[in-house]
Amino acid sequence: MLFSRSLTASLLCLAPLVQANPDAVIIGGQLLDVRSGKLLTNQAVLVEQQHVHSIVPLHQLTAEQQELPRIDLSGYTLLPGLIDMHVHLTANPAAHGYRRLQQTPIRQALFGVTAAAATLDAGFTTVRNLGAAGYADVELREAINAGELPGPRMRVSGPTLCMTGGHCDNNLLPHTYQARATGVANGADEIRSQVRSNMKYGADVIKFTATGGVLSRNTDVNASQYSLAEMQALVAEAHDRGAKVAAHAHGLQGIKRALQAGVDSIEHASFIDDEALALAKKQGTYLVMDIYVSDYILQEGEAAGILAESLAKERTVGQLQRQNFSKAVKAGVKLAYGTDAGVYTHGLNGRQLQYMVQWGMTPLEAIQSATLHAAELLHWRNEQGQLNVGVLEPGAFADIIAVKGDPLKQISLLQQIPVVIKGGEPVKGL
Structure with a gap:
């Protein structure tokens, strides 16, 4: 029997x-x-x-x-x-800096309709959207999944988490407005609460800022944001919920803290050094290095409203990031394809492949970064445990x-x- x-x-x-x-x-x-x-x-x-x-x-x-x-x-x-692991489909590349203050999350979601179509048209059938106000990326994903709009398959983060005054905060307005971005959270308890809130409202990946950024006002790309203890609380909470964690990190100390905290990917990784590369390789942490976007920022960014402060930061970051990308390739660190589309024009995502070859990858390695390796980081699998994409x-x-x-x-x-x-x-x- x-x-x-x-x-x-x-x-x-x-x-x-x-x-x-x-x-x-x-x-x-x-x-x-x-x-x-x-x-x-x-x-x-x-x-x-x-x-x-x-x-x-x-x-x-x-x-x-x-x-x-x-x-x-x-x-x-x-x-x-193809897969792009770092996009902002709801971000209009013609509306940087103070121009972005004019856009509500609803307006950004509407812009995302055309951005999603352009991205799919460019051959990127899957994307990871890292950062969107008002959960606009969640709604865009749901509309695509329902067949209401053309667009790629999406994994989304909702609002980026950061400390007060961090890269994801609204630092453009004076103190009289008391403007605060949705993802701002300070201390382990607030951070855990925000992770839970993001996932409650539909996020399936968590993004936070471990350092300042190029395009944010009054942040230093080399300065760390969040202590190691705060990052560890964030990562533990996200992993407990089954979500991967992406850390925006340009500066070295922030990169090392994020690696020590156990993040799944380091975004940008501009100032990474040999020690951090070795740690990333040992842990199997992916680097997602957007080595094309610097050209757009420096050549067309001023006309798009990018602040003079940001242009100055990019002149320091861009070339060094590309050099460190070459080091990462030689070191055998895991690299997944991500472009920061939304900073530049959606639909041009494929341009970075040639840059990756120029800076040390073989054509096959570049293609694998945008297919197999991106899929492994995304960890989108079917019921049999097989990769669903890439x-x-x-x-x-x-x-x-x-x-x-x-x-x-x-x-x-x-x-x-x-x-x-x-x-x-x-x-x-x-």
Whole structure:
């Protein structure tokens, strides 16, 4: 009897796999396996209910599979949809500095509609939104998930946590206004409460500022924000709730404190040194280094309202960050792709890939940072524990981009992606 029940349970577990049938097929002239780096020729991606059912050589399609609705991309190279781990979809890059005071969270959410569409159109089928006022990113995510708007899959943080006067606080107005950003929290108890509040209202990742920032008024990028004890309380609370933690950190002391506190990723990491690189490597902490955005800030930022103070800070930060990115690559630290889109124009997310190659990565490593490695940091997995995004494998979402040519030889192909598919459905180029 026990054997019979066990056998029945096993068959029930296998039933979905046995009965699963693909409902469409996508043909690719080449397909990049981002795990191995191999380009596979003449592959067929079988799709079932928005997910990859299986991938087989074209000649192995059965007669029944040959009759499925198909998307023929035999002249293209297929890759997994790209992932940007640091975006601000509700931020208008034409409204920096004091101009941002004119925008309510509702207005920012409305702007996010066009930003989300542009991001998806650029081939970024998944993003991690790190910081948004009024939980505008939560609402944008929900509208996309409901099919009301086109856009990428989103993981969102809601308001960034910081200390009073920190990088995420409203430091533009004089004291008479007593302006305070939603995410401001001081001391371990307040911080734990704010983490709980963020998750109550829909955040699935927690972001905080461990140092000052380039674009905030009256903050020093080298100055730490939050003590080690405060960071430890924040990380423990978030991890208890199953959320990953991203720490905005330019300055070295803030980077080291955040690493010691156990964060999952360090954003920017501009002033990181060899000791901190070694610690990040030992702990498996990811660095998310936005090495393209400096060009935009210094070339176009003044016209977009970026403060003179911020431009001066960027002149110190930008080049050093790129040099330290090269050190991180050589040291073998985990690197995930993140661009800070929203500081610059949404939809240009792919430009950074070429910068990453210029500063030390191979084209495959750059692509892996925006697919496999970003997915591992995101930790978006299905019920079987497999990655849901960033790979073209059975069980993952059928999020696919297609380019003419070989991106391993010409990484710039990924700056303008002609074909984008999300969940097996064409969204661009078909």
